[in-house]
Amino acid sequence: MDFDPPLASTYRSLLEGMDSSEDHVAEVEECELPLIDLARLSGGAAARERCMREIAVASSEWGFFQVVNHGVPAERFDRIRSVQLEAFRQPFESKVNEGFLDYSSESYRWGNPSATSLQQLSWSEAYHISTIPSPPPASPGTLRCTIEEYASSVSELAQKLGEILAEHLGCRRSYFEEVCSSSTSYLRLNRYPPCPAPSRVLGMIAHTDSAFLTILHQDKVGGLQLRKGERWVAVKPIPHSLVVNIGDLLEALSNVEFRSVEHRVMANREVERFSMAFFLCPSHDTVIESVRKPSVYRPFSFGEFQHQVQDDVRTEGYKVGLSRFLVAPRCT
Numbered sequence: 113m114d115f116d117p118p119l120a121s122t123y124r125s126l127l128e129g130m131d132s133s134e135d136h137v138a139e140v141e142e143c144e145l146p147l148i149d150l151a152r153l154s155g156g157a158a159a160r161e162r163c164m165r166e167i168a169v170a171s172s173e174w175g176f177f178q179v180v181n182h183g184v185p186a187e188r189f190d191r192i193r194s195v196q197l198e199a200f201r202q203p204f205e206s207k208v209n210e211g212f213l214d215y216s217s218e219s220y221r222w223g224n225p226s227a228t229s230l231q232q233l234s235w236s237e238a239y240h241i242s243t244i245p246s247p248p249p250a251s252p253g254t255l256r257c258t259i260e261e262y263a264s265s266v267s268e269l270a271q272k273l274g275e276i277l278a279e280h281l282g283c284r285r286s287y288f289e290e291v292c293s294s295s296t297s298y299l300r301l302n303r304y305p306p307c308p309a310p311s312r313v314l315g316m317i318a319h320t321d322s323a324f325l326t327i328l329h330q331d332k333v334g335g336l337q338l339r340k341g342e343r344w345v346a347v348k349p350i351p352h353s354l355v356v357n358i359g360d361l362l363e364a365l366s367n368v369e370f371r372s373v374e375h376r377v378m379a380n381r382e383v384e385r386f387s388m389a390f391f392l393c394p395s396h397d398t399v400i401e402s403v404r405k406p407s408v409y410r411p412f413s414f415g416e417f418q419h420q421v422q423d424d425v426r427t428e429g430y431k432v433g434l435s436r437f438l439v440a441p442r443c444t
């Protein structure tokens with residue numbers, strides 16, 4: 113199709129060079145990710161307390177949970193889904209050269225330009241866009257307006273969860289509101305085209321998210337897996353739910369009470385898959401410092417963290433992440 117990125121031809125030599133001993137995808141069992149009903153947050157004190165406790169426990173035991181009754185209106189998902197279709201059905205050449213709407217062409221990504229092995233290749237394409245409402249205000253009903261409306265309702269949800277987690281950690285409840293704004297967070301529209309070698313290539317390679325937290329909407333195809341101890345477990349899509357996961361910044365802020373857990377996406381031979389991730393991020397100069405002592409990670413600014421990630425991806429071929437910021441062992 114003229115809208116598909118040329119993954120097969122670009123990575124032909126890697127695909128042809130593979131042998132079956134490289135198969136990485138064994139059967140993985142589906143897990144019962146904690147499913148949290150957020151309607152209880154507006155109920156009585158006891159129900160609210162219980163709900164908040166479940167959120168904190170899931171953030172520390174799983175680093176992942178799903179939410180229902182999250183307040184994002186159902187029709188927003190349908191509308192953003194059609195925007196997503198429209199964005200990815202542009203001819204590949206326009207996606208690369210012009211981007212989508214007035215988001216820069218930089219916002220479009222596909223494959224992995226520095227992949228030297230199949231383990232570093234993600235069989236997917238994405239628009240990584242800033243959620244800042246750009247002047248002039250988007251007119252109602254336009255694609256841009258749909259994106260901004262979606263981002264604003266998911267951002268509201270992220271802030272609500274942020275307040276609960278901040279309170280649990282003993283931070284100011286308004287911490288996330290103070291350091292994150294609509295211009296510092298991101299929305300990532302993902303598309304996973306059908307893949308000829310789904311047992312050897314991942315839709316998205318294993319990674320943790322460089323954010324405080326991520327709110328993910330996935331379609332019904334499935335394929336998301338997360339690390340639980342030594343195993344990978346598959347997350348079954350639940351209609352109308354959203355997946356929430358803790359990112360690196362919250363792991364550092366909480367001194368590893370909350371965990372930024374590795375996750376990945378399986379490729380699929382027959383069908384394409386779509387997902388949408390909202391990343392709650394602070395401004396570049398925000399310093400992330402653990403609320404508890406002794407800290408596992410040294411303080412770092414978000415800008416510094418992002419630079420380190422970009423450097424590592426360029427030079428090592430992958431994101432090293434938080435382990436770059438471990439407090440150096442003391443010499444006695």
Ligand SMILES: O=C(O)CCC(=O)C(=O)O
Pocket residue numbers: 300302316321328330335336375377386387388389
């Ligand atoms: O597509 C998915 O289910 C996960 C996407 C993801 O992990 C990401 O965009 O960071």
Ligand SMILES: [Fe+2]
Pocket residue numbers: 319320321326375
């Ligand atoms: Fe992710």
